[in-house]
Amino acid sequence: MRPSSAVSTLLLFLSWIGGAILGATMFLGTRDPVSAMLPMVGGLLLGWFLFASVKVVAQWERMIVLRLGKFHGVADPGVRLLIPILDSPLYVEMRVQAADIARQQAITQDNVPVVVNGVIFFKVADPESAALRVENYRVAMLRLAQATLRDVVGRLTLDELLSHQERLETEIARNVEVQSKSWGLHVEGIKLEDIDVPEELKKMMSRQASSEREKRATIIKAEGDRLAAGALAEAAATMAASPGAMQLRLLQTIDGLGPSASNTVVLALPMEMIEVLRTYIGARNVPGAKA
Numbered sequence: 001m002r003p004s005s006a007v008s009t010l011l012l013f014l015s016w017i018g019g020a021i022l023g024a025t026m027f028l029g030t031r032d033p034v035s036a037m038l039p040m041v042g043g044l045l046l047g048w049f050l051f052a053s054v055k056v057v058a059q060w061e062r063m064i065v066l067r068l069g070k071f072h073g074v075a076d077p078g079v080r081l082l083i084p085i086l087d088s089p090l091y092v093e094m095r096v097q098a099a100d101i102a103r104q105q106a107i108t109q110d111n112v113p114v115v116v117n118g119v120i121f122f123k124v125a126d127p128e129s130a131a132l133r134v135e136n137y138r139v140a141m142l143r144l145a146q147a148t149l150r151d152v153v154g155r156l157t158l159d160e161l162l163s164h165q166e167r168l169e170t171e172i173a174r175n176v177e178v179q180s181k182s183w184g185l186h187v188e189g190i191k192l193e194d195i196d197v198p199e200e201l202k203k204m205m206s207r208q209a210s211s212e213r214e215k216r217a218t219i220i221k222a223e224g225d226r227l228a229a230g231a232l233a234e235a236a237a238t239m240a241a242s243p244g245a246m247q248l249r250l251l252q253t254i255d256g257l258g259p260s261a262s263n264t265v266v267l268a269l270p271m272e273m274i275e276v277l278r279t280y281i282g283a284r285n286v287p288g289a290k291a
Helices: 006-030 033-053 127-132 137-154 158-163 165-183 199-241 243-257 271-284
Strands: 054-057 061-067 070-075 078-081 087-093 097-107 113-124 185-196
Touching: 006 033, 006 054, 033 054, 054 061, 061 127, 070 127, 087 127, 097 137, 113 137, 113 165, 127 165, 137 165, 137 185, 158 165, 165 185
Parallel strands: none
Antiparallel strands: 054 078, 061 070, 061 087, 097 113, 113 185
């Protein structure tokens, strides 16, 4: 039962005031106290009747009408009339509701204790079932979500719990939806807000992550060295096949050393002499050549 609407209260006071004014008028005209009391009593009875029978159902709710304790119907939003004493109203919230899932400890499949909490979003799909089939559908939904969360966490390892949080939320919502459907409830979604693990395990996970980053850095550096070595070997083969390329490379190196005043470059032999010696040595290495 929620507080009566302002319309019912207004009708109650208007009836009382109307009966009092009418009784006072009759008393002034007749000077008969009994005749004056009749309108006042009638105003009181009429006010009570209107207060008990006129109900206003808001747009975001539905009113369950019980007549002599039995289900009579579901009233839509607007002004509705009830039979006093015979009819009893129950109001059901139809908007999406958010409820916190209390922090609780669960054991993962690999025997790691974790503390999880979250929030569940749900709404009433069938007001009759929500009002008549469960004592308090909000409390029942919270208890069901807590138990389901603990069961689902127990079927996952710690790595799966931390890396597949979206899948965990979807599975919990699906399981809660299946079990709460008979209560007339629909689960909009479940979000996990926090997953706490023991401090020692946090330190181990941090060291593991650091080792993984170092391993990736070492692999990347080794791959870069391999590519650089291949590029240098290809450049060396190109220069060996083209003597002019070797000379250009030498001149580029000398030019790069020239601008600095602290560098002194000494060429022991001219490039032409080096080339003659290389040709001579190559001719001696030819099979059948004279010494």
